[in-house]
Amino acid sequence: MSASVELSSYRDQHFKGSRSEQERSLRDSCTLYVGNLSFYTTEEQIHELFSRCGDVRVIVMGLDKYKKTPCGFCFVEYYIRSEAEAAMRFVNGTRLDDRLIRVDWDAGFIEGRQYGRGKTGGQVRDEYRTDYDAGRGGYGKLLSQKIAPNTDNR
Amino acid sequence: METKTSGRRKRQDSADGEEEADLRLKRTAETKAATVERLMRGLGLQDGTSLELRLANLSYLAYLLSKGISGELKKHIMSLLITCVGSHPGQASVYATFVGLLNVGDFDFVSECLSFMLQKAYESMHTRDWSKCRGVVHFLVDLYNCQVIPSSSLLNLLAVFLKECEALRDPDDVVVAAPQTRRDWLAYCVLSAMPLIGKDLEGEAAFEKLMVSLQIYIKKRCAMHTTMLSVWRDLKQRDYLELLWQQVDGLRQEHWAEPEHQLIPRLYMAFDETLSHGQMHYIRDFQLAPHEQGCRYPPPRVCFRIFSYDSVGEIHHLPSPVRIERHLLEAQIQDMLHSFHKERRICADSLLGYAASKPQLPVYHCIVEVILGEMLQLPTAQWININYGALLVQLCKGQPDKVPQVVVQAMDILFNRLGSMSVACFDRLVNWVSHHISNFGFICQWSKWAQSLPSPIDPSASNLQPKVVFLRELIKKCLRLSYQQRIAEMVPDTLAGFLPPPTLPHFKFVDEKLPGAILSKSLLEAMRSKQSCPEMISEIISATTGIGPLLKINVFTQNCLHLGSKSFSHTFAILSKYHSVFKDLAAGDPEKQLAILNGIFDVWVASDQYKFVVSEKLVKMEIIDPNSVVNWIFDPMMRQELTKMYVWELLHSTVRHQKRVQHAIEVVDVDDPSASDPIVKGILLSIVQRFVKTLSGAPVADEGTEEHYWFQWVLGRLQETLFIYADDCKTFSCKLLKICETSEVRPEISKTIEAFVAYIM
Numbered sequence: 001m002s003a004s005v006e007l008s009s010y011r012d013q014h015f016k017g018s019r020s021e022q023e024r025s026l027r028d029s030c031t032l033y034v035g036n037l038s039f040y041t042t043e044e045q046i047h048e049l050f051s052r053c054g055d056v057r058v059i060v061m062g063l064d065k066y067k068k069t070p071c072g073f074c075f076v077e078y079y080i081r082s083e084a085e086a087a088m089r090f091v092n093g094t095r096l097d098d099r100l101i102r103v104d105w106d107a108g109f110i111e112g113r114q115y116g117r118g119k120t121g122g123q124v125r126d127e128y129r130t131d132y133d134a135g136r137g138g139y140g141k142l143l144s145q146k147i148a149p150n151t152d153n154r
Numbered sequence: 155m156e157t158k159t160s161g162r163r164k165r166q167d168s169a170d171g172e173e174e175a176d177l178r179l180k181r182t183a184e185t186k187a188a189t190v191e192r193l194m195r196g197l198g199l200q201d202g203t204s205l206e207l208r209l210a211n212l213s214y215l216a217y218l219l220s221k222g223i224s225g226e227l228k229k230h231i232m233s234l235l236i237t238c239v240g241s242h243p244g245q246a247s248v249y250a251t252f253v254g255l256l257n258v259g260d261f262d263f264v265s266e267c268l269s270f271m272l273q274k275a276y277e278s279m280h281t282r283d284w285s286k287c288r289g290v291v292h293f294l295v296d297l298y299n300c301q302v303i304p305s306s307s308l309l310n311l312l313a314v315f316l317k318e319c320e321a322l323r324d325p326d327d328v329v330v331a332a333p334q335t336r337r338d339w340l341a342y343c344v345l346s347a348m349p350l351i352g353k354d355l356e357g358e359a360a361f362e363k364l365m366v367s368l369q370i371y372i373k374k375r376c377a378m379h380t381t382m383l384s385v386w387r388d389l390k391q392r393d394y395l396e397l398l399w400q401q402v403d404g405l406r407q408e409h410w411a412e413p414e415h416q417l418i419p420r421l422y423m424a425f426d427e428t429l430s431h432g433q434m435h436y437i438r439d440f441q442l443a444p445h446e447q448g449c450r451y452p453p454p455r456v457c458f459r460i461f462s463y464d465s466v467g468e469i470h471h472l473p474s475p476v477r478i479e480r481h482l483l484e485a486q487i488q489d490m491l492h493s494f495h496k497e498r499r500i501c502a503d504s505l506l507g508y509a510a511s512k513p514q515l516p517v518y519h520c521i522v523e524v525i526l527g528e529m530l531q532l533p534t535a536q537w538i539n540i541n542y543g544a545l546l547v548q549l550c551k552g553q554p555d556k557v558p559q560v561v562v563q564a565m566d567i568l569f570n571r572l573g574s575m576s577v578a579c580f581d582r583l584v585n586w587v588s589h590h591i592s593n594f595g596f597i598c599q600w601s602k603w604a605q606s607l608p609s610p611i612d613p614s615a616s617n618l619q620p621k622v623v624f625l626r627e628l629i630k631k632c633l634r635l636s637y638q639q640r641i642a643e644m645v646p647d648t649l650a651g652f653l654p655p656p657t658l659p660h661f662k663f664v665d666e667k668l669p670g671a672i673l674s675k676s677l678l679e680a681m682r683s684k685q686s687c688p689e690m691i692s693e694i695i696s697a698t699t700g701i702g703p704l705l706k707i708n709v710f711t712q713n714c715l716h717l718g719s720k721s722f723s724h725t726f727a728i729l730s731k732y733h734s735v736f737k738d739l740a741a742g743d744p745e746k747q748l749a750i751l752n753g754i755f756d757v758w759v760a761s762d763q764y765k766f767v768v769s770e771k772l773v774k775m776e777i778i779d780p781n782s783v784v785n786w787i788f789d790p791m792m793r794q795e796l797t798k799m800y801v802w803e804l805l806h807s808t809v810r811h812q813k814r815v816q817h818a819i820e821v822v823d824v825d826d827p828s829a830s831d832p833i834v835k836g837i838l839l840s841i842v843q844r845f846v847k848t849l850s851g852a853p854v855a856d857e858g859t860e861e862h863y864w865f866q867w868v869l870g871r872l873q874e875t876l877f878i879y880a881d882d883c884k885t886f887s888c889k890l891l892k893i894c895e896t897s898e899v900r901p902e903i904s905k906t907i908e909a910f911v912a913y914i915m
Binding site: 042053090 | 496541543585589592593631634636637722763767807810
């Protein structure tokens with residue numbers, strides 16, 4: 001019945017520990033991963049929205065590994081679990097900066113995780129995207145590399 | 155253990171075939187149990203399942219169980235029964251029908267079920283699970299309709315509920331120790347069940363006696379709370395129970411004619427013939443769980459209407475507020491809301507399914523009205539604000555050509571009534587509207603709202619008319635969720651004056667002639683250097699001469715905020731880094747802590763959000779004492795700020811912090827809970843005292859003047875604060891009354907406090 005606070009199928013592949021340990025820490029966690037943000041969305045906006053579910057302890061903005069600019073995700077930590085659950089229930093799948101954002105459980109922030117894991121420094125999903133997303137730097141990285149120098153020989 | 159050993163023996167000396175047959179039987183039993191569970195749970199869902207399908211499911215369930223029920227399964231069915239009836243009290247009738255069908259084949263099991271449910275009625279009262287208990291009562295009432303119990307048993311049972319209400323002969327009668335809320339609840343259980351049985355039992359002496367008892371009770375009980383609980387100042391909202399009586403009485407006067415549109419689900423009608431084959435059960439000796447000291451019952455409620463009878467021109471077929479149909483519609487919606495509110499998708503599906511099943515009625519209007527009514531309910535809403543908002547967004551998405559119009563219409567009506575709306579639910583409205591429109595591209599009736607303001611629009615901060623304050627705060631909230639340019643695009647030119655300047659930090663010490671600028675400059679250099687550390691900074695501050703300690707603190711605070719102004723994280727990082735410096739400078743000294751708060755105000759004069767979040771952070775870091783925040787908020791310098799939302803966000807966050815601290819002490823100090831008692835009580839009392847002092851100092855002003863509005867806003871904030879901490883206030887209500895006794899307290903203030911104390915007692 002409590003579908004919206006259940007764990008999703010996503011598992012962080014870099015988690016140090018067994019799958020069951022990971023699931024246990026996800027179940028006790030007060031930290032959320034927030035995705036599909038616009039690169040322009042600020043910490044202050046995220047704070048405003050997530051504060052409506054409870055007292056936010058900390059927000060860690062996701063940054064491009066090289067450019068150190070926001071790359072469309074963040075971690076939000078609450079003081080208590082029930083308030084994080086409220087965010088799963090009432091914020092996941094709603095809009096921030098006109099975008100439907102994704103909220104999911106996270107096992108807890110560890111230094112280094114604020115950086116994008118893609119080759120180009122951003123999130124992996126932004127490398128393979130084939131759509132144009134103005135809020136996330138236009139076309140996907142791989143595609144825009146192809147587009148930029150015109151390699152169309154036909 | 156026994157079955158295991160016998161199983162092992164069997165395995166040893168019997169053929170494999172037998173074992174397999176055993177397994178198969180076990181598996182069949184498990185499948186059967188799972189099917190029964192799925193079907194039983196399904197009966198309580200209102201996801202638009204057609205009546206035919208529900209009837210079919212009921213028949214199938216009955217058929218499945220007609221060939222004998224194992225002891226194990228019986229237990230399972232009973233536990234499911236109470237779970238389902240408890241979590242979906244509005245669906246009790248379906249489960250009564252189910253039990254009625256069982257009764258045809260298995261009298262003994264139903265007898266067992268009945269005792270079990272009666273036991274649960276008692277237990278749920280004892281555990282204060284009121285909604286579950288009401289579910290069980292309605293289940294029992296419908297057992298009469300399903301021909302499982304005779305009318306005499308049912309009427310006896312209901313009479314037990316009303317006995318305490320009858321004992322009340324006079325409102326001044328203090329013989330009855332239990333509070334009115336208990337009797338109200340008992341009366342509600344019976345009154346709300348009357349439409350289910352009225353037609354059948356009309357004329358029976360015992361039934362008519364119940365009606366008389368109810369009538370007398372409603373007349374005699376005290377409904378003083380309605381004024382205080384009304385969201386609208388100019389519109390008296392009716393007491394919920396009183397109105398329900400009028401609705402039921404109206405039905406009686408029509409000789410219990412069946413309410414239209416099948417608003418009472420009577421699934422059992424389809425099984426009338428089958429059900430008549432069951433034998434009757436008699437209920438003996440039902441008792442209520444007695445009142446216990448301190449037991450809390452559902453609080454009194456008033457009816458909230460947005461779509462009133464006179465706006466019916468636009469809303470066709472909306473039952474009049476005094477018709478039972480309106481109650482039945484609202485009660486169904488409320489039940490769904492309470493069952494599923496945490497799961498917005500399931501909840502929206504159920505509500506929309508229900509609306510689709512009643513196409514003749516404006517159910518969408520009722521849904522929106524009920525949700526907003528619960529959201530704005532006084533003294534406080536039951537759930538967090540965004541719960542209601544997320545649900546409304548989901549409803550809009552689920553039925554995009556029906557719900558959004560209704561929400562817009564409701565928003566518009568609420569906006570136009572702002573002039574008489576209680577301040578105690580003002581923030582909830584602003585928060586909801588800002589969140590809602592942020593999900594729909596910030597589209598709202600901006601131009602229409604602007605037109606309704608007196609022209610030319612005066613956007614200045616001293617304009618405190620409710621609609622103006624609403625728009626000002628709404629735009630600020632939208633900006634917090636979005637950004638300047640986006641909102642500027644959406645807001646018409648007529649409202650451009652409400653757009654605050656960009657939220658940039660203001661660092662005044664760039665002006666080198668200002669006192670403190672020299673210190674500021676050397677601090678900035680030191681803080682920017684690679685070797686910067688708290689000790690170094692402390693040294694620079696203490697070595698500086700020629701300026702006072704308060705200015706030093708102010709300069710240091712402003713420097714920190716200036717350097718960290720890039721984002722909250724940057725600010726927090728600097729504050730953490732220099733935590734010890736702040737501590738050394740201001741620990742335990744209220745005046746010095748005020749200097750820090752003033753520093754925040756100087757730098758972030760353009761940003762309510764920064765003022766709030768940074769101050770909150772300093773309280774959490776225990777650099778600022780909660781009492782200093784209270785002193786700061788009620789400082790004469792802050793007078794104009796008291797009409798802004800962020801001040802109250804900060805105040806309530808500070809009290810919450812204090813509560814957490816108290817809780818932490820209590821956990822450590824379990825042996826002596828009294829030791830930590832005064833912390834929260836202390837801060838709340840001082841807040842109320844400061845409120846009274848600030849308000850009493852205000853000049854008496856004519857209606858419509860700025861002074862008048864200011865007084866109304868702040869008085870409303872006092873009421874809101876009392877409402878939010880009603881539970882805490884119970885322990886010191888006498889002290890609250892004492893505050894009113896002083897001669898210089900204005901009557902409006904003492905009236906507010908006295909009405910509140912009367913309500914919580």
